[in-house]
Amino acid sequence: xxxxxxxxxxxxxxxxxxxxxxxxxxxxxxxxxxxxxxxxxxxxxxxxxxxxxxxxxxxxxxxxxxxxxxxxxxxxxxxxxxxxxxxxxxxxxxxxxxxxxxxxxxxxxxxxxxxxxxxxxxxxxxxxxxxxxxxxxxxxxxxxxxxxxxxxxxxxxxxxxxxxxxxxxxxxxxxxxxxxxxxxxxxxxxxxxxxxxxxxxxxxxxxxxxxxxxxxxxxxxxxxxxxxxxxxxxxxxxxxxxxxxxxxxxxxxxxxxxxxxxxxxxxxxxxxxxxxxxxxxxxxxxxxxxxxxxxxxxxxxxxxxxxxxxxxxxxxxxxxxxxxxxxxxxxxxxxxxxxxxxxxxxxxx
Amino acid sequence: xxxxxxxxxxxxxxxxxxxxxxxxxxxxxxxxxxxxxxxxxxxxxxxxxxxxxxxxxxxxxxxxxxxxxxxxxxxxxxxxxxxxxxxxxxxxxxxxxxxxxxxxxxxxxxxxxxxxxxxxxxxxxxxxxxxxxxxxxxxxxxxxxxxxxxxxxxxxxxxxxxxxxxxxxxxxxxxxxxxxxxxxxxxxxxxxxxxxxxxxxxxxxxxxxxxxxxxxxxxxxxxxxxxxxxxxxxxxxxxxxxxxxxxxxxxxxxxxxxxxxxxxxxxxxxxxxxxxxxxxxxxxxxxxxxxxxxxxxxxxxxxxxxxxxxxxxxxxxxxxxxxxxxxxxxxxxxxxxxxxxxxxxxxxx
DNA sequence: CTGAAAGCGCTTACAG
DNA sequence: CTGAAAGCGCTTACAG
Numbered sequence: 001x002x003x004x005x006x007x008x009x010x011x012x013x014x015x016x017x018x019x020x021x022x023x024x025x026x027x028x029x030x031x032x033x034x035x036x037x038x039x040x041x042x043x044x045x046x047x048x049x050x051x052x053x054x055x056x057x058x059x060x061x062x063x064x065x066x067x068x069x070x071x072x073x074x075x076x077x078x079x080x081x082x083x084x085x086x087x088x089x090x091x092x093x094x095x096x097x098x099x100x101x102x103x104x105x106x107x108x109x110x111x112x113x114x115x116x117x118x119x120x121x122x123x124x125x126x127x128x129x130x131x132x133x134x135x136x137x138x139x140x141x142x143x144x145x146x147x148x149x150x151x152x153x154x155x156x157x158x159x160x161x162x163x164x165x166x167x168x169x170x171x172x173x174x175x176x177x178x179x180x181x182x183x184x185x186x187x188x189x190x191x192x193x194x195x196x197x198x199x200x201x202x203x204x205x206x207x208x209x210x211x212x213x214x215x216x217x218x219x220x221x222x223x224x225x226x227x228x229x230x231x232x233x234x235x236x237x238x239x240x241x242x243x244x245x246x247x248x249x250x251x252x253x254x255x256x257x258x259x260x261x262x263x264x265x266x267x268x269x270x271x272x273x274x275x276x277x278x279x280x281x282x283x284x285x286x287x288x289x290x291x292x293x294x295x296x297x298x299x300x301x302x303x304x305x306x307x308x309x310x311x312x313x314x315x316x317x318x319x320x321x322x323x324x325x326x327x328x329x330x331x332x333x334x335x336x337x338x339x340x341x342x343x344x345x346x347x348x349x
Numbered sequence: 350x351x352x353x354x355x356x357x358x359x360x361x362x363x364x365x366x367x368x369x370x371x372x373x374x375x376x377x378x379x380x381x382x383x384x385x386x387x388x389x390x391x392x393x394x395x396x397x398x399x400x401x402x403x404x405x406x407x408x409x410x411x412x413x414x415x416x417x418x419x420x421x422x423x424x425x426x427x428x429x430x431x432x433x434x435x436x437x438x439x440x441x442x443x444x445x446x447x448x449x450x451x452x453x454x455x456x457x458x459x460x461x462x463x464x465x466x467x468x469x470x471x472x473x474x475x476x477x478x479x480x481x482x483x484x485x486x487x488x489x490x491x492x493x494x495x496x497x498x499x500x501x502x503x504x505x506x507x508x509x510x511x512x513x514x515x516x517x518x519x520x521x522x523x524x525x526x527x528x529x530x531x532x533x534x535x536x537x538x539x540x541x542x543x544x545x546x547x548x549x550x551x552x553x554x555x556x557x558x559x560x561x562x563x564x565x566x567x568x569x570x571x572x573x574x575x576x577x578x579x580x581x582x583x584x585x586x587x588x589x590x591x592x593x594x595x596x597x598x599x600x601x602x603x604x605x606x607x608x609x610x611x612x613x614x615x616x617x618x619x620x621x622x623x624x625x626x627x628x629x630x631x632x633x634x635x636x637x638x639x640x641x642x643x644x645x646x647x648x649x650x651x652x653x654x655x656x657x658x659x660x661x662x663x664x665x666x667x668x669x670x671x672x673x674x675x676x677x678x679x680x681x682x683x684x685x686x687x688x689x690x691x692x693x694x695x696x697x698x
Numbered sequence: 699c700t701g702a703a704a705g706c707g708c709t710t711a712c713a714g
Numbered sequence: 715c716t717g718a719a720a721g722c723g724c725t726t727a728c729a730g
Contacts, residue, residue: 011707022717027709037715054471059707062411063722069457087638090439097458106473107458108418109446122403124455237641259638266641289436289608292586292615294643360723371701376725386699408723412706 009053018051019044030055070100070315071108071125075117075138086259087287088304092135092157095308103316105130117143126152131315137161137201153318155311159202167318169310169327173202176300176331177209180254180282183298183333185217187340189252189280193225195240195264196256203256206284210254225250229260240267251279252339258283258290258299265293265338280339295337302331358400367400368393379404419449419664420457420474424466424487435608436636437653441484441506444657452665454479466492475501480664486510486550502667504660508551516667518659518676522551525649525680526558529603529631532647532682534566536689538601538629542574544589544613545605552605555633559603574599578609589616600628601688607632607639607648614642614687629688644686651680 009015016026021040028036029044047053061067074089093109100107110125117140125132132154137144141161147154148165155167184192194210196203211221229239240263255261261283265275275281275295283290286301310327317324358364365375370389377385378393396402410416423438442458449456459474466489474481481503486493490510496503497514504516533541543559545552560570578588589612604610610632614624624630624644632639635650659676666673 012709013707023707024709024718025716028716031709035715040715052471054476056707057473057476058407058411058414058416059722060709062407062706062724063708063710065407065722067407087436087439090436090442093439093458106477109442109456109458110450122401124406127403127406128455262638262641266643266645269643289611289638292611294615294618296615361725362723372723373702373725374700377700380725384699389699405723408706409725411708411722412724412726414706 009048009051012055015044015048015051015053019047066130067128068104069106069108069129070096070312071110071129071132072096073110073120073125073132073134075134075136075140086257087289088257088259088285089135091287091304092308095305096133096312097308098305099309099312103312105312105316118146121147121150126150131155131319133157133311133315139199141201153315155314155318155324157307157311159200159205161201167314167324167326169307169314169329170202171302171307171329172331173205174209174212176284176302176333177206177254178213179209179331179333180206180284180298180300181210181213182216183335183339184252184254184280184282185213185219187252187280190219191222191225191250192252192254193227193243193250194221194254194256195227195229195260197228198226200256206254206256229256229264237263237267240264241271244268244271244273253279253281255281255283258285258287258297260284261297261299261338262289262293265295265297276337276339276341282333282339286334290334291336293338298336298339299334300331301334303329358397358402360405364393364397364400364402368396416477416479417453418455418457418478419661420459420478420481421445422459422469422474422481422483424483424485424489435606436638437606437608437634438484440636440653441657444654445482445661446657447654448658448661452661454661454665467495470496470499475499480504480668482506482660482664488548490550502664504663504667504673506656506660508549508554510550516663516673516675518656518663518678519551520651520656520678521680522554523558523561525633525651525682526555526603527562528558528680528682529555529633529647529649530559530562531565532684532688533601533603533629533631534562534568536601536629539568540571540574540599541601541603542576542592542599543570543603543605544576544578544609546577547575549605555603555605578605578613586612586616589613590620593617593620593622602628602630604630604632607634607636607646609633610646610648610687611638611642614644614646625686625688625690631682631688635683639683640685642687647685647688648683649680650683652678 009018012026013023016023019026025036025040026044029041030048072093097107108125108129120126129152132152134154134156137156137158144156145165155169157169159170159173181192194207196207198204198207207226214221227239227243253264255264261281265281268275268279273279283297283299286299290297290299307329310329314324314327358367361375362372365372368375374385374389375393378390379397421442446456457474457478469475478501481501483503483505486505486507493505494514504518506518508519508522530541543556545556547553547556556575563570576588576592602613604613610630614630617624617628622628632646632648635648639646639648656678663673663676
């Protein structure tokens with residue numbers, strides 16, 4: 001051992017020769033085929049380890065028509081300018097990568113902004129991967145439906161939609177939006193805005209929860225206070241400051257993501273508006289940085305890493321031909337400083 | 350066209366039959382082999398498009414021993430607990446993914462925390478990918494040197510080290526640390542701390558720049574003020590608050606990353622220490638969120654997306670057998686609120 | 699300019 | 715329990 005590494009063996013044939021068996025037997029032995037005697041299996045595997053032989057995965061993938069590759073496709077809306085640099089994506093990716101590694105699959109990352117999802121049919125994801133995970137639906141729900149006719153199975157992270165033919169994994173967006181809004185109402189806020197692009201199904205559901213919570217208190221959502229704030233920081237900032245100049249006053253805001261919330265808080269600060277005293281802010285996702293902003297962000301936690309695991313289990317289920325159903329994950333309100341006056345959550349005006 | 354998609358063609362043989370040529374000719378035509386007549390080439394390609402034929406990439410990769418896959422390996426130090434959720438990684442990944450897509454390569458993401466890099470020799474990255482990009486050296490510089498003996502070429506994002514046998518791409522860490530520190534000195538700070546793990550080569554170089562800047566002003570770095578703050582948020586917070594309780598006072602801090610800086614600021618705030626009034630803070634990286642924290646973070650900008658491009662160009666250069674040299678990218682100090690009293694950058698005590 | 703043939707490294711019926 | 719043989723879909727010398 002030590003410095004001395006045995007001459008490595010390059011092919012199954014060489015390994016077979018070394019073991020004094022046929023190529024077929026060597027192949028079966030390596031794959032733990034029960035057809036093979038325990039003794040032969042052990043000998044072949046020992047030899048393989050000793051000579052650090054590892055199967056040629058290209059050849060294997062070719063022969064088996066199985067690559068052990070799962071593609072991850074981020075659905076970015078060009079319009080809403082959502083960037084992959086939203087930490088939400090990275091945390092999700094981390095969860096997916098971990099779960100995939102445990103199952104001995106690799107992750108093929110496809111990142112090109114996708115305007116026409118149908119174009120993917122001829123792309124790498126559909127050709128090389130055994131299955132695909134779409135992160136988000138963008139505004140391409142119909143195209144996703146159409147892709148179910150392809151051979152490569154896929155699952156989608158997103159929000160509820162009608163006439164859905166694909167497997168969906170998502171958070172409890174309605175519940176999350178509802179909890180965030182009710183929290184602000186309980187804190188005495190009455191003029192509550194919503195920041196986010198409601199053409200996105202996830203955000204639409206959060207907005208529905210927001211509207212429902214207002215309705216329960218006999219309040220009507222003011223359409224002027226539902227603002228299509230893009231995910232992207234600079235844009236969010238522009239839109240926010242314009243709103244503060246023109247729109248009627250508001251004292252609370254439910255944001256469609258933590259990044260939007262942080263942009264809003266930063267903008268408010270620049271304009272001399274205090275958070276939470278003048279405006280209480282709630283984010284969405286509970287990204288790692290949310291607890292370290294100043295003020296620390298109240299937000300709706302999605303267990304992102306666990307979501308990654310569920311996505312992996314679901315897509316591998318499809319790959320293996322199992323029955324797979326939609327999954328809805330719990331969401332949970334995490335109360336921090338951005339929504340509560342430091343002295344306690346009172347409700348004067 | 351429209352709804353009507355022609356029956357798709359599954360193999361090169363079928364396409365060849367359709368075109369009335371041999372499989373060999375069809376292959377050459379698709380690959381723009383100049384040996385083939387323009388007329389035949391055009392006909393075959395038209396037919397391919399019409400029947401939405403796309404080459405079987407598994408077979409092609411197998412035959413050519415080339416996968417058009419580049420692996421990205423994140424070197425996480427278990428000790429320092431650096432998480433992939435540092436936005437720096439995602440932004441880098443975005444840059445790499447974009448550049449790779451332009452060159453018609455795919456990205457294979459390998460995420461498992463790497464303690465023993467040599468173990469990668471038998472892993473997917475070395476077997477399936479045409480080349481590898483390592484993000485960070487961790488503390489495994491020697492292992493990386495040893496990996497140069499493998500067939501798969503790779504490049505490394507990191508900091509300067511001795512006896513280096515691999516291609517290195519990195520920022521101007523010494524210059525960045527120097528600029529950050531001089532900025533604090535110019536703002537009148539005298540007791541300046543450094544937060545970061547100096548066993549990491551990039552951070553070591555930043556620390557050297559920090560020490561050099563102090564020396565230029567006749568100041569000696571106080572070893573007690575160089576603290577191995579882990580990258581991870583909760584840990585950073587612990588360490589910081591412990592330092593504030595026990596160590597001698599300081600009025601400025603140069604942080605090895607923006608995430609560390611944000612954790613520090615958050616901790617300071619919780620302890621009633623004002624930033625920048627009591628302690629001025631400088632981060633590193635200029636992650637997207639840095640400009641939206643409160644106070645907005647002064648930091649050393651690394652052009653992360655461009656770095657991604659350079660890494661891709663370098664590794665593809667190696668794949669193609671070109672001469673490739675190390676690259677050092679510019680860094681630039683970005684002054685925001687976390688280091689300057691709002692009334693202006695004066696220097697009292 | 700085109701085609702017939704060999705072969706990349708595996709796995710799997712099929713036969714023994 | 716093991717082996718000989720076929721074949722996955724491509725590309726590329728080689729011959730014409």
